[in-house]
Amino acid sequence: MDKVKVGIVGCGNISGIYFENLTQLFVNTEVFACADVFRERAEEAAEKYGIPHVWTTEELLASDEIQIVVNLTTPAGHFEVCKQALLAGKHVYVEKPLSLSLEHGNELVKLAEEKGLMIGCAPDTFLGAGLQTCRKLIDDGFIGEPVAASAFMVCHGHESWHPDPEFYYKAGGGPMFDMGPYYLTALVSLLGPAATVCGMTKTSFPQRTITSTKKFGQKIDVEVPTHVAGTVQFVSGAVATVVTSFDVWDSTLPRIEIYGSRGTLIVPDPNTFGGPILLKPANGSAFTEIPLVHNYADNSRGIGVADIADCIASGNKPRAAGELANHVLEIMHAFHTSSDTKRYVELASRCEQPRPLPLGLIKGYLS
Numbered sequence: 001m002d003k004v005k006v007g008i009v010g011c012g013n014i015s016g017i018y019f020e021n022l023t024q025l026f027v028n029t030e031v032f033a034c035a036d037v038f039r040e041r042a043e044e045a046a047e048k049y050g051i052p053h054v055w056t057t058e059e060l061l062a063s064d065e066i067q068i069v070v071n072l073t074t075p076a077g078h079f080e081v082c083k084q085a086l087l088a089g090k091h092v093y094v095e096k097p098l099s100l101s102l103e104h105g106n107e108l109v110k111l112a113e114e115k116g117l118m119i120g121c122a123p124d125t126f127l128g129a130g131l132q133t134c135r136k137l138i139d140d141g142f143i144g145e146p147v148a149a150s151a152f153m154v155c156h157g158h159e160s161w162h163p164d165p166e167f168y169y170k171a172g173g174g175p176m177f178d179m180g181p182y183y184l185t186a187l188v189s190l191l192g193p194a195a196t197v198c199g200m201t202k203t204s205f206p207q208r209t210i211t212s213t214k215k216f217g218q219k220i221d222v223e224v225p226t227h228v229a230g231t232v233q234f235v236s237g238a239v240a241t242v243v244t245s246f247d248v249w250d251s252t253l254p255r256i257e258i259y260g261s262r263g264t265l266i267v268p269d270p271n272t273f274g275g276p277i278l279l280k281p282a283n284g285s286a287f288t289e290i291p292l293v294h295n296y297a298d299n300s301r302g303i304g305v306a307d308i309a310d311c312i313a314s315g316n317k318p319r320a321a322g323e324l325a326n327h328v329l330e331i332m333h334a335f336h337t338s339s340d341t342k343r344y345v346e347l348a349s350r351c352e353q354p355r356p357l358p359l360g361l362i363k364g365y366l367s
Contacts, residue, residue: 003030004309007060007090009081010072011036011045014095017301018070019049026306027364028313029068035060057081061088067312068093070305075172079104082119086111091312093120093305096181098325100172102333105326106349112322118311120318121325123182124304126189127357128273129297134258134265135190135356136293142279143260146191149240151183152253157226157246163214168246174224175244176332179271183242184232184328186256186270191234192353193327197345199230199335204247230335235350242335273300295361303366310366319354327351 006022006029008015015034022029033053036042042054060066061084069085071078071094079099085092086108098105098121112119125131138146153175158165167173188194204227208220226246233239243253256267266278266287274297278287296303304320311318327349334345357366 003028004067004312005030005032005065006068006070006305006309007032007063007066008034008070008072009036009057009060010074010077011041012072014301015045015072017299018072018305019045019051021300021302022070022305023049023051025300025364026302026309028309028366029302029306032065033060033063061085061090066090068305068308071095074167075100079108082108083111086115086117086119089115089117091118091308093308093320094122096122096325097177097332098322098329102326102330105329109322109326118308118318119322120304120308120320121322122301122304122320123185123270124301124307124320125182125270125273126186126354127296127303127307127319128300129292129294130268130273130275130277131186131189131270132294132357133275133277133290133292134267137265137277137279137290138190138258138260139356142263142281143258143265144262144282146236146238146258146260148238148259149187149191149257150254151187151240151242151256152251153179153183153255154243154245154248154251154253156249157208159208159210159212159220161212163212165208165210165212166220169208169220169222169224169226171223174226174228175246176225176228176335180244180332181325181328182270183244183256184331185324186267187232187240188324188328188351189354190258190267191236191238191240193235193350194232194331194347195235196233197230197331197334197338197347199228199338201225201228201336201339203227225336225339228335230338232331273297293359294357295363307366314367316355317352319357321351321354323349323351324354
């Protein structure tokens with residue numbers, strides 16, 4: 001099998017698992033070069049993972065060897081690096097979100113289509129064993145017709161543990177834009193595209209105090225809603241209740257549940273690749289744990305990149321596609337817009353429900 005050469009831009013905290021999996025797990029990728037605004041970080045990554053080239057971003061984008069650019073910059077840099085990569089004739093995969101603004105998300109999807117290139121976006125956790133097993137259970141009718149769902153991501157924010165938590169309370173941050181991509185991508189992968197959103201938001205605490213070590217005692221002025229709640233109606237007719245919050249000290253709420261005409265499915269944390277999964281049929285007496293029937297239960301970040309590499313050879317459309325990420329981006333903005341305007345928001349975008357992974361894959365392969 002010919003390996004697809006990958007260039008990674010951004011060698012910060014999240015990059016380690018990408019380097020590891022794209023060099024050691026997936027058989028169809030080769031990390032050929034890396035770049036970072038802090039060159040020493042790229043050099044450290046290159047030495048640790050055996051990457052042959054440390055380049056500037058400009059040099060990486062100009063290389064004829066690179067076929068896929070993996071954009072792991074901070075969210076503010078997602079749009080510009082993705083656009084430059086597409087203009088340079090590269091396929092691109094970017095960490096979530098696709099961009100900060102819906103306008104820029106639309107532009108990237110359109111540009112990729114015009115250039116005949118693929119654009120993909122995290123999260124790719126829905127390709128893990130947990131959510132893929134849930135997808136098969138739904139597709140095979142174990143809970144009948146999905147009629148409703150709930151999704152809850154509630155915590156008290158990042159200031160107690162994150163070394164640099166300020167971003168999460170500034171424009172582009174907040175619980176919906178930080179964690180919403182995991183939950184909404186999971187719902188779209190299980191239920192198909194959404195049609196309508198209704199939301200309400202609030203900011204419970206106008207200022208936060210950092211208690212993590214690096215910046216202990218510093219104050220953060222909160223500029224974004226930190227509690228976002230609402231409903232999503234899917235094209236299929238199913239209705240989901242969604243809550244994301246940085247204002248909750250603790251909770252026993254589930255992560256995601258899918259309610260069908262013939263049963264209930266409890267879905268694993270969508271920020272993970274594994275289980276557990278619980279199923280209760282309509283006539284059942286209790287929930288039963290369902291074994292995982294797919295591979296990739298461990299941290300398999302980068303599987304979306306490997307899928308693009310596979311699609312270069314097969315001509316298929318990538319599963320963690322830009323259209324999916326842009327649809328999720330519009331849903332997230334719609335919660336805030338609905339709250340601001342006190343109106344339902346009819347979504348303009350649509351995406352295909354991503355293809356499920358086949359059963360029986362050998363670890364490291366996607367086909």
